Amino acid sequence: MDRIDKLKTFLQANPDDAFLKHALALEYVKLGDEAGARNLFEEILARDPLYVGSYYHLGKLLERVGQPAEALDWYEKGMAAARQAGDRHALGELQGAYDDLADV
Numbered sequence: 001m002d003r004i005d006k007l008k009t010f011l012q013a014n015p016d017d018a019f020l021k022h023a024l025a026l027e028y029v030k031l032g033d034e035a036g037a038r039n040l041f042e043e044i045l046a047r048d049p050l051y052v053g054s055y056y057h058l059g060k061l062l063e064r065v066g067q068p069a070e071a072l073d074w075y076e077k078g079m080a081a082a083r084q085a086g087d088r089h090a091l092g093e094l095q096g097a098y099d100d101l102a103d104v
Contacts, residue, residue, distance in 0.1 A: 003027055018044045018051045026057065034065050036087045045077075052090040059097055068101055075101070 007024040042057035044051050055078025062071035075098040076079035081091060082091035 004031075007086055010096050016047065018048050018054075022051065022054055022057075025054070029057070029061060034061055037061055049077075050085050052078060052085055052087050052094075054092070055081060055098060056093055059094070059101075063101060072098060 004024065004027050007020055007027065009018050011017065011024065021040050021044050025037040025044070028034075028037035028040065038058065038061055041054045041061070044054045045058070055074050057073045059071040059078065062068070062074065075094050078094040079091055079098065082088075082094055
């Protein structure tokens with residue numbers, strides 16, 4: 001059984017587990033399934049807006065598919081969530097990604 005199948009099996013037992021969904025989204029990114037990954041990242045963030053790590057990966061995905069304005073928007077949302085969560089490391093990564101894309 002490959003990683004994707006294992007993650008899907010785990011998700012059947014725990015369908016709301018953000019960590020499992022995030023891991024599955026990252027597997028989809030590796031396969032080039034940008035739509036599948038995006039759907040999962042957005043699903044995670046709709047359900048748990050403080051799952052900060054998904055903002056960065058969603059923003060990078062949107063950059064890769066040529067949607068920089070949407071990426072910037074998600075980075076901004078992620079920075080707000082990171083501040084709220086007190087996650088300075090994530091805040092720094094999101095700010096760096098935002099600055100690189102916005103050429104600030």
